[in-house]
Every structure is written in structure tokens, then in C-alpha cells.
Amino acid sequence: MMDWTDRHCRHFHRRLSSQALLYTEMVTAPALVRGGALHLLDHDPEDAPVALQLGGADPDELARAAGLGMGAGFDEVNLNCGCPSDRVQSGTFGAVLMKNPALVKKCCAAMIAEVDVPVTVKCRIGVDDQDPEEALPEFLAQIAAAGVERVTIHARKAWLMGLSPKENRDIPPLDYDLVQRMKMLFPNLHITLNGGIDTLDQAVEMLEKGFDGVMIGRAAYHRPWDILGQADQRVFGTQPAARRPEDVAREMLPHIRAHLASGGRLHQVTRHMLGLFHGRPGARQWRRILSEGAVRPDAGVSLVEQALEAVQERALSA
Known part of the structure; x- marks a missing residue:
């Protein structure tokens, strides 16, 4: 890996x-x-x-x-x-x-x-x-x-x-x-x-x-x-609180903000998140927005929020 x-x-x-x-x-x-x-x-x-x-x-x-x-x-x-x-x-x-x-x-x-x-x-x-x-x-x-x-x-x-x-x-x-x-x-x-x-x-x-x-x-x-x-x-038999992929994406935002504040680039984090919605409504929009936008020098947390909105809109219309 x-x-x-x-x-x-x-x-x-x-x-x-x-x-x-x-x-x-x-x-x-x-x-x-x-x-x-x-x-x-x-x-x-x-x-x-x-x-x-x-x-x-x-x-x-x-x-x-x-x-x-x-x-x-x-x-x-x-x-x-x-x-x-x-x-x-x-x-x-x-x-x-x-x-x-x-x-x-x-x-x-x-x-x-x-x-x-x-x-x-x-x-x-x-x-x-x-x-x-x-x-x-x-x-x-x-x-x-x-x-x-x-x-x-x-x-x-x-x-x-x-x-x-x-x-x-x-x-x-x-x-x-x-x-x-x-x-x-x-x-x-x-x-x-x-x-x-x-x-x-x-x-x-x-x-x-x-x-x-x-x-x-x-x-x-x-x-x-x-x-x-x-x-x-x-596998482990625990009963986690009800969560959705959207919740995981939002939990990543503080880490992303800290990485950007230290001089990092957005795609260095979001490239690992592209498969989060695999097989679900909005997965294609999520991947496209992050793949195309995260490499831009000025890309920030707002791009992730935009991708999340696209997922939610696609899920509502599905």
C-alpha cells in the first residue's frame, strides 16, 4: 500500500x-x-x-x-x-x-x-x-x-x-x-x-x-x-451509533482545516475519500467534484461541503 x-x-x-x-x-x-x-x-x-x-x-x-x-x-x-x-x-x-x-x-x-x-x-x-x-x-x-x-x-x-x-x-x-x-x-x-x-x-x-x-x-x-x-x-460485535457516510465526511473537516492551515493541499486528504459513497446515489458527483477541484491551489473545505451537497441532492432525487 x-x-x-x-x-x-x-x-x-x-x-x-x-x-x-x-x-x-x-x-x-x-x-x-x-x-x-x-x-x-x-x-x-x-x-x-x-x-x-x-x-x-x-x-x-x-x-x-x-x-x-x-x-x-x-x-x-x-x-x-x-x-x-x-x-x-x-x-x-x-x-x-x-x-x-x-x-x-x-x-x-x-x-x-x-x-x-x-x-x-x-x-x-x-x-x-x-x-x-x-x-x-x-x-x-x-x-x-x-x-x-x-x-x-x-x-x-x-x-x-x-x-x-x-x-x-x-x-x-x-x-x-x-x-x-x-x-x-x-x-x-x-x-x-x-x-x-x-x-x-x-x-x-x-x-x-x-x-x-x-x-x-x-x-x-x-x-x-x-x-x-x-x-x-x-466483525467485532460492537453496536456503533447510527451513522452515515455523510457523517464521516463531516468528521474529517477539522483534520482538513488543520492540514490546510499547516500549508498542506486539499487533494492530499480528499484523494483517500473518493470511494466513501461507492455504490450510493451521488457517488459520481462526489468523486467528480473532489477529483477536479481538490488539486486547485485555492481549494478548501468549502469544496468538500459542495460535494456533500451534491450527494444529498442526488440522494433526494433518487
Whole structure:
């Protein structure tokens, strides 16, 4: 979710669900430790719980980055061992780490020794010509031995050569059964399933099959009200006060005002909100007004209010 789940996106998503665990976009340990890019750790404490997703392959550097993340107030530090992009391959981290579980063990152990928050891992079932039936259990055994108690498994292989990151999300076949067998093989591991799940019905079905959690990425981004807006009630069993997508949009206005006052641009926030009314009357007007207007230098809160009025007018005439 690089360039997607930034702090504005997470603030928006937290308005939709008070319970779901949110993740940052991947932040590389070298950027924090060597590059001093501490602005990448900016977040609103109101958005907790949030996991800091780290990329890297050097145990000492990852430990220092994890310490910076804990100091910034993140609730979890997650090591990404699943991203197949060219950028992470050139840095020999992300999905490349599936080939070196012993190194991942050292990385996790170093981070666990450094911080008091949970250290977790996100991985694939294997990469390239690995046999997932052999590679995945070995990988899980190594990180469990380091002290990792929670892992998110994207139930596809990653092909590091020949497939783009987008193709790696769709082409390699899903193997939910293998991941489910890992739950039986490692009963003490909290296993979250990822990959190909794009509705709450599917998520609930997987939880009922015995998975400890379900991670939903792009579907939750594009249809936030349908997924995050309903998750607290359907997944966590809470009974939120009656709310509408319009209420969520209005709750974002103070954040937008503060961002504009600090010199930010409107589209930096509203680009994450375009799918709020997906499938509802006025969704097209909402997207059009914000997409066309928010990039203008003088765009402000009034544009969001204009888009809301268009939604309401369309809903009344529907």
C-alpha cells in the first residue's frame, strides 16, 4: 500500500472503524536510521491502534527503526517480507527475505529485544521456485523461534522475476488451505489471512474457518464504507451509533482545516475519500467534484461541503 495508507488515509479510516488495526505504508529502516526521515512517523494518536510497517534486512538497523517507531507511539512494528516490488528487490528485503528465514529470525529477534510493543511479520507462502509446502513452515518456525507471535500471510507466491507488483497480486493462485494447515501446525501463532478477500462476507467466513484475523487492503480503500464502516458491528460485535457516510465526511473537516492551515493541499486528504459513497446515489458527483477541484491551489473545505451537497441532492432525487 505504498503511497496509499499515509497519515491522512489512516485518519479517515479510523473515523470509519474504531476497532480495525491500521497499518502504515511501508517505511524503510534505512530511511529512518540513516536518512533521518522521521516525518514518515508522523501520525495522530487518535488513530490508534496503528502498526508501523518496516522494510529492511539489517537486524541492527531494523532494531533502531523499531525503537524509533515505538518512541513515536506506534502500537506494533511489522516486518514486511511480502512486497515484490523492484525497489525492495534491489534492497534485498520485502519478499526476497522469504529466501533467508534465518536472517528474518535475526531481524525479528533484534527488534523484539529493542521494543516493548508486538513485533509481527507479513509474508507470502513462498517465492519463485520454492515449494510453499516446505518453505512456509520453515519460515514460520524460524520467526516463531525468534519470539514472533503474530503473522499475516498473503496466500500467494511472489514471483520476483517476470511479474510486476500488480500481477503478483492477481496471477499467482491463492492457497487458503495451505495457510489454514499452518494454523494447525503452529497453534500458538496468531495467523491473519491476506489476499483475495474483498468483502466482509468473505472475511467473516474465513474467521469462522479458524483464522485469527483477516487483512483487507485495496477493497477497504476503494469501498471504505462497505468494509470499514460495517466492520465494527459485523466483525467485532460492537453496536456503533447510527451513522452515515455523510457523517464521516463531516468528521474529517477539522483534520482538513488543520492540514490546510499547516500549508498542506486539499487533494492530499480528499484523494483517500473518493470511494466513501461507492455504490450510493451521488457517488459520481462526489468523486467528480473532489477529483477536479481538490488539486486547485485555492481549494478548501468549502469544496468538500459542495460535494456533500451534491450527494444529498442526488440522494433526494433518487
